[in-house]
Amino acid sequence: MTEPIRVLVFGTVGTGKTSCCNTLAGKKKEVSNQARGVTFTSQVYEAFEANGKSIVLTDTAGLNESELGTVPANEAFMQLTKLLKNSNEGYNLLIQVFRASRLTILEKNNYDLFVKGIANLKIPVILVVTGCEGFFPMSQWREENREYVESSDLIYKDIICTCFAKAEQRTELEPIYARLRDESRQAVLAAIIKYATETPVKFYDSTGQDYAKSFADMLKQVWEFCRERFKWYLLLAAFEGVFVSFLVDVLEFSEEDARKIVEFFNIN
Template sequence: MSTKNVVLFGETGAGKSSVVNLMAGEEKAATSPDMQRCTMTWKEYPIAFDGYEYRVFDTIGLQDPHLGVDDYLDAIVNARNLIMKLDDEGGIDLLLFCVRAGSKGLTTVQNNYRLFHEWLCEKKVPIVLVLTGLEGDNNMEDWWIGHKDVFDKYEISIDDHVCITAANKLDGSHQHLYEESRRLVRKLVKEHTHDRPEDGWKGGEGWFRRFTRKLRQLPVGNFTLKKKDVETILTQRCGMPREAAVELAKQVREGSHRGSNSST
């Protein structure tokens, strides 16, 4: 039976690392935000439960709705590296979109959704919304009933959702919510991976150019992608070999030019 690849994304503070630990049934991921940009674009966790095996990739999401050039290039480099890795290792089987219930930054939530689901995976990977921070609600599902229309307003379309708490070691009156949350998350992960006949999605030829064109639709700051600046950032800030940086800078500029229909 094949190992399924699950990509977990969402902004910092949404509880992604805690969701990894919830699924695993043990402390695999540090719950402090210790990932650094470029040098650590994601963390990979092997997880097994109910006789099935998974690899969960905890990724860095977008944090600011108004990106500067550095954030823009981070998103490109991180996405390119992840897709290249997973294209060789079975593709992507499932997206888990982690959002803290009651989050005020819905523009950032929408940007992360568009980046990963619409543009990174071209709407071809099942996506499950994982709503965290509901340990104060005895009936956690009630939150979704009262707030579903907000996600509809921001055009966030999902295949499924789950309302949970990923906060472990709660007092006795709430610990049952944690155990219930584990059961619910594992059930949905299995349903949308091992219970599906389709293979994992792969980017394939032409994916990167399509992705860079789409990424220009994000609300970014006023910047011009100059060839020399792009290469400098990729080599000095992201540690990319110069030859690779030159080629990637060329692809980024070509994709951006086609996406904006203006010269840079």
């Protein structure tokens, strides 16, 4: 059986990221709002077929406005650890999602974190721009903003302008929106199949004898990137024991491996 194409979809809350994933997968998951959005939380969709390929999407909440220039809560750090632990099979492609507006430092920071900090520039990435129903054609956004995107050091294999919204306020326009959603779905799926790597790129070795050290090295690399790039630091009073319990009880590491990870990682 052919292995599925694994895709990590990231972006801030409110960008239409989950609506995009729902439309691509043909399945309904709850769309988060800003109050419920928690950095690095993720949900995995069941595999679905598209153009003869099996695809698995992981919908991940990226950095939000509230995390910029602040101390990240321990909960956010543990969610990051959980995301990375659950990524043991790797990914064939990254998709960044944001709304059709001028790029901000928030989009730049999310790109840097996922593409450079976590994937270490080893996984191709495409940009899906939502909310393009106000442009005619939708690809107009790409033509107007391509030069600015490239000058911001954001390198994508492709930029896909989309609409995944529904005309809930003006129902007479829903047939038009439905056509745009279908058009957008086909364009994104085609890009996934075109740009995905043949085999998943793994963040760490989850099968070898040095599993705990490999995971700890990867986690430390990501954390040091965040600390240097975003000036993050952790308030670690009595956190080591909590983190060990989290690794054992939630992520199902053995206690021996959990303590090795903390020792190798040497959080500070």
